[in-house]
Amino acid sequence: MIAIGCDHGGFELKLAVESYLNLQKVDYVDCGCNGEKVDYPDIAVKVCEKITNGECDKGILLCGTGIGMSMCANKIAGIRAAVCSDTYSAKYTRLHNDANVLCMGGRVVGVGLALEIVHEFLANEFEGGRHVVRLDKMKNLEGK
Numbered sequence: 001m002i003a004i005g006c007d008h009g010g011f012e013l014k015l016a017v018e019s020y021l022n023l024q025k026v027d028y029v030d031c032g033c034n035g036e037k038v039d040y041p042d043i044a045v046k047v048c049e050k051i052t053n054g055e056c057d058k059g060i061l062l063c064g065t066g067i068g069m070s071m072c073a074n075k076i077a078g079i080r081a082a083v084c085s086d087t088y089s090a091k092y093t094r095l096h097n098d099a100n101v102l103c104m105g106g107r108v109v110g111v112g113l114a115l116e117i118v119h120e121f122l123a124n125e126f127e128g129g130r131h132v133v134r135l136d137k138m139k140n141l142e143g144k
């Protein structure tokens, strides 16, 4: 199950991503907004809480740049959020970083590219191996 959310800067892109998820028969829960002006930290928390409480295993956060959402998400223990504007990063942040939240900017990436980024993010699994120790070190940074 995917948790998805946006602010007003990412709303149009969220509609496109949800259409794609519907086509792919990927289940998701929409955490807002519905196009109205909102503060992105409020939406980031809603999406990330779905992951930390176990309801969802991944999240997608969309704002104007993807950056504000990622900054907020990465303050929450257990969240590894990556802003992606290319498919290579989307693939390797899953393989190497075990990212559990994908952030994108609705004012940065076009719909076609964004959907390919979502595909890479959802299609790839964490490689484990040598990356486990690095993730453990990352986890140890939480709260510092």
Ligand code: RB5
Pocket (backbone or CB within 6 Å): 007, 008, 009, 010, 040, 063, 064, 065, 066, 067, 068, 069
């Ligand atoms: C909203 O105008 C904009 O600041 C927001 O969508 C996002 O880009 C912040 O990082």
